[in-house]
Amino acid sequence: MRLCAVDLACHRGGRDIFTGLNFAVASGEVLAVTGRNGAGKSSLLRTIVGLIRVGRGKLTLEGGDPELTIAEQAHYLGHQDALKPSLSVAENLRFWAGFLGSEPADIAAALVTVGLDGLADLPSAYLSAGQRRRLSIARLVAVKRPIWLLDEPTSSLDDAAQNRLMALLRSHVAEGGMVVAATHGPIGLGGPKELRLDDMALPSSATAAAEPAVP
Amino acid sequence: MAIADLANPSRFLTLANRSIPWLGGLTVIVFAYGIDQAMLAPDDYQQGATVKIMFLHVPSAWLGMLGWGLMTVAAFGTLVWRHPLADVAAKAAAPIGAAFTLLCLVTGSLWGRPEWGTYWVWDARLTSELVLFLLYLAVIALWRTVEDPSRAARAAAILTLVGAIDLPIIKFSVDWWNTLHQGASVFRLGGSTIYPTILMPLLVMAVAFTLLFFTLHLAAMRNEILRRRVRTLRLMQANAVS
């Protein structure tokens, strides 16, 4: 499976967020999208899942399920955690597992993976920011999807939780999944491909060449 | 035991656990006597047996008002004296007061149908009772909307105090409306206008209702304290897992 972008551009509010973007990620690879604030990291992820319309260029998935769109084969972990404070930890996860997945999910196992077992019956309102983030990540474990699109996945996670996330990403990649992660710091995975979005937002560099696609 | 000791929720729980069975037992005894007396009381020469609804109606009307009075005192406790049990008392009183007010409205309607020919009239007394009921529901809704009890407590206390000012105003402002409900008859200058054969059971029933109110209130306060402890334990649990 290979996710390719050719000459991809994104326009928001009459402004080019990025243009002329080329990259490719294959199964078993991690692409780290880096760049300063406002460089368009989040917009790129949202473009891939179809929440923002592709301005120009092409976005294709080779070797995926032809019946499904890219978004339907991808997990998107945005800035917000998509949790309801009045529902319990398990209820939140069970909802997303039921909504996103077609087969019954192992809620308890997913909670163990993110280290939230024992809090299953707790209302999510009581969780700290880091715990909410982990509950949000549990969704990726509960429902199997090959493509993970992560927007600042380590935000509000402590060291232990970051290590656990890295282990999770490694095992996902090892099982043939792919990860595209927007991050401003080092992602901590050994030698991932990097896509730098810096300078892309400047109008004068609209034709600037992006990181060349790695075949 | 001094009032200061009651400020300690643990002491209060011990006291509540010890006194609830006694208070409950006393309530049952007084109710048994009161209902017996009420059954023995003669029918009214005009109303017949319908008059016996009054043995439920009048005490529940009093207790509906007592509930708000208690909440008003508790509101001062929350806002002025910062007594730790004040908001527990206020929160526990609201559903009980609302239930008695509803009982008063329902029994009144059932009495009104045969006597006045309608379940409801927009009369001064009935209307202010209905507004009292709605205010109770508003306070309950407020308690239910804010998750953090200490934040909900202050908002509910302010609403309770405003309601306490507003209720007499509603009552007097609607007095120009046609009044079908009878005037004060139990407590008034120049003695009661009710025959002793009816007055005595009524007073016994009022005592029984009051005992019931305080039994329920004590039990509800105990439950609320326990509920808050569960909440604190859960917050600690969330922190412990980290």
Added chain:
Amino acid sequence: MTPLAAILVRDMRIAIRVGGGALIGVLFFVVVVTLIPFAVGPDLPLLKRIGPAILWLAALLASLLALDRLFSSDHEDGSLDLILMSRAPLELVVLAKGVAHWLTTGLPLIVAAPLVGLLLNLDAPAELTLVVTLLVGTPALTFIGLIGAAIAVTLQRGGLLLAVIVLPLTVPVLIFGVAAANAAVVGPAPFGTPFTILCALTLASLVVGPFAAAAALRQEME
């Protein structure tokens, strides 16, 4: 569990939990009805005459009350992104959310309506007619309201805008709902014709509402 059942169960759970809007809608309904006699005076024949209209108007306002949070709460916490990405057709998700909303705020109104009807001196036939018309008509209010809720999803002060958008659209429902409900109160007015039209309006809104709301959500979220 299918995606739609998951949405339905989740929305109903949230509505009845702490901070949910289910009971507040009923309370609002009762308060609005109670206010009318204070304004028009305690004239029972008059109240009986305008009773169905008052109850319908109150039901209209109450069903719109909780609607402004329907999509905006999902938008604010990021749930809507995942819903838009999903395989489940957005129209059906919107429909499921509408059904959950009606079950938790519309249905309680209908249960409360006969009780408040007593306050307006409605008799048994009038109460029955009223309940039947509300049962048939309030889903239309919810599903038309969905459109406004979807349009106002990204706006900060969506509540007022929602009312301004939706209230004019609900006029036909109000006309035929009250006309049918009045049949048992005001003389030999026909019940069948307005009631049939009311049913038709509800069925139409059941289709148009989710489609228009889903289209609006897609546009707003771009």
